[in-house]
Amino acid sequence: MSRENLWRAPRAVAPVNASVTLPGSKSITNRALILAALASGPSTITGALRSRDTDLMIQGLRALGISITAAPDAATGTTLHVVPGPMTGGSIDCGLAGTVMRFLPPVAALADGTVAVDGDEQARTRPLGTILEALRGLGADIDGDALPFTVHGHAGLRGGTVTIDASGSSQFVSGLLLSAARFDKGVTVHHDGASLPSMPHIDMTVDMLRTAGVSVLTPDESGIADTWKVLPGKVDPVDWVVEPDLSNATPFLAAAAVTGGTIQVPLWPARTTQAGDAIRGILSEMGAQVRREGDALVVSGPAALRGIDVDLHDIGELTPTVAALAALAEGPSVLRGIAHLRGHETDRLAALATEINKLGGSVTETDDGLHVEPRPLHGGRWHSYADHRMATAGAILGLAVGDVDVEDVGTTAKTLPGFEKLWAAMLDESGSVESASTEPGALS
Ligand SMILES: O=C(O)C1=C[C@@H](OP(=O)(O)O)[C@@H](O)[C@H](O)C1
Numbered sequence: 001m002s003r004e005n006l007w008r009a010p011r012a013v014a015p016v017n018a019s020v021t022l023p024g025s026k027s028i029t030n031r032a033l034i035l036a037a038l039a040s041g042p043s044t045i046t047g048a049l050r051s052r053d054t055d056l057m058i059q060g061l062r063a064l065g066i067s068i069t070a071a072p073d074a075a076t077g078t079t080l081h082v083v084p085g086p087m088t089g090g091s092i093d094c095g096l097a098g099t100v101m102r103f104l105p106p107v108a109a110l111a112d113g114t115v116a117v118d119g120d121e122q123a124r125t126r127p128l129g130t131i132l133e134a135l136r137g138l139g140a141d142i143d144g145d146a147l148p149f150t151v152h153g154h155a156g157l158r159g160g161t162v163t164i165d166a167s168g169s170s171q172f173v174s175g176l177l178l179s180a181a182r183f184d185k186g187v188t189v190h191h192d193g194a195s196l197p198s199m200p201h202i203d204m205t206v207d208m209l210r211t212a213g214v215s216v217l218t219p220d221e222s223g224i225a226d227t228w229k230v231l232p233g234k235v236d237p238v239d240w241v242v243e244p245d246l247s248n249a250t251p252f253l254a255a256a257a258v259t260g261g262t263i264q265v266p267l268w269p270a271r272t273t274q275a276g277d278a279i280r281g282i283l284s285e286m287g288a289q290v291r292r293e294g295d296a297l298v299v300s301g302p303a304a305l306r307g308i309d310v311d312l313h314d315i316g317e318l319t320p321t322v323a324a325l326a327a328l329a330e331g332p333s334v335l336r337g338i339a340h341l342r343g344h345e346t347d348r349l350a351a352l353a354t355e356i357n358k359l360g361g362s363v364t365e366t367d368d369g370l371h372v373e374p375r376p377l378h379g380g381r382w383h384s385y386a387d388h389r390m391a392t393a394g395a396i397l398g399l400a401v402g403d404v405d406v407e408d409v410g411t412t413a414k415t416l417p418g419f420e421k422l423w424a425a426m427l428d429e430s431g432s433v434e435s436a437s438t439e440p441g442a443l444s
């Protein structure tokens with residue numbers, strides 16, 4: 001790894017106090033794009049996230065013939081205008097985006113033509129066969145079980161009932177539900193397997209489908225466990241307004257937690273299905289003060305963080321932030337319920353254990369999580385494994401430890417382009433950065 005690709009994570013020499021405004025949610029933006037593409041008329045998406053994952057979704061839908069134009073919006077960043085139309089064949093690049101590789105194949109099955117789908121080399125090992133097999137069971141014509149694969153779209157799909165094991169990713173369920181109103185028979189998806197992760201993300205799918213006028217029955221409503229039903233029908237056009245990305249807010253809130261400072265995140269929604277909202281409870285349990293002031297969430301860090309025993313099954317994408325916090329806590333932590341993280345951008349359990357231990361930590365992988373013992377940490381090189389949340393976890397550790405060189409910090413562009421600038425702006429506003437710590441590579 002060249003010296004140029006290392007980013008010296010700034011060390012905080014004083015508590016970090018700042019207000020940080022986050023761009024839009026990846027999960028909401030990519031769901032809104034799918035629903036807008038399948039709608040019966042034009043939609044807008046205000047406050048849309050522009051990042052690698054959302055741009056790949058935009059390009060993928062454009063390749064199928066959907067018109068998507070972006071207009072800068074002074075208040076919210078970007079407004080997307082989506083005009084649906086007849087869909088044809090094309091080529092789709094999923095990059096490393098779970099939402100693209102699991103949400104687009106059902107849309108491709110509705111196109112009239114051949115759709116070739118590929119992604120990053122590293123994406124080829126992410127779980128995918130489950131949704132392709134499910135689509136075949138619903139009438140789709142698909143060659144392949146992993147990236148790259150080909151969908152032979154026939155301008156429609158029968159739909160019906162399908163049983164899948166979605167314990168590897170909630171996105172298998174979300175992907176089927178998002179397109180299902182456009183299947184002839186809609187869909188009934190039954191999950192049969194070990195427990196289903198990331199339930200708030202499925203709730204987000206259901207919520208957004210309902211906003212678009214789609215009829216959905218959840219397990220609670222139908223009385224059938226682990227079963228979701230979408231009725232066939234129209235998808236209404238919607239003027240979507242995207243919430244800030246609360247999972248991307250977590251490293252910034254962690255900056256307050258690990259330095260005894262105060263971070264404020266404006267426009268924190270009062271009600272949300274975003275998994276990132278759960279950071280409030282986690283930070284409180286670790287000893288931080290968490291409160292609302294107007295529309296903002298405000299977190300003030302304690303003198304010392306407590307360890308935590310937490311089941312992250314529903315909120316797995318917060319694990320890298322929570323592991324970094326745990327490594328800096330004064331007591332041991334147990335993070336559980338997250339075996340499925342081995343199929344995320346990288347094997348996050350292995351990556352976190354390896355990288356924290358390289359800095360002097362004591363992290364042990366378990367079958368379904370991590371045990372973290374407190375240890376004094378030192379600087380060193382932090383590998384990102386092309387995982388945006390590994391890079392931001394390195395930034396959190398670097399704040400408290402110093403001399404942490406994050407390799408490929410640009411990988412944060414997956415969901416938060418310009419992360420380093422936002423991080424630096426937070427520290428500039430606070431005046432708590434150590435200027436001598438900005439040159440990378442001293443320990444490399
Ligand atoms: O549907 C979504 O937007 C997501 C669902 C979750 O995936 P898994 O269920 O695969 O963990 C989450 O981790 C991912 O970041 C986004």
Ligand SMILES: C=C(OP(=O)(O)O)C(=O)O
Binds near residue numbers: 097098099317389415
């Ligand atoms: C797991 C994640 O992403 P993806 O949507 O690629 O699954 C994540 O962002 O933490």
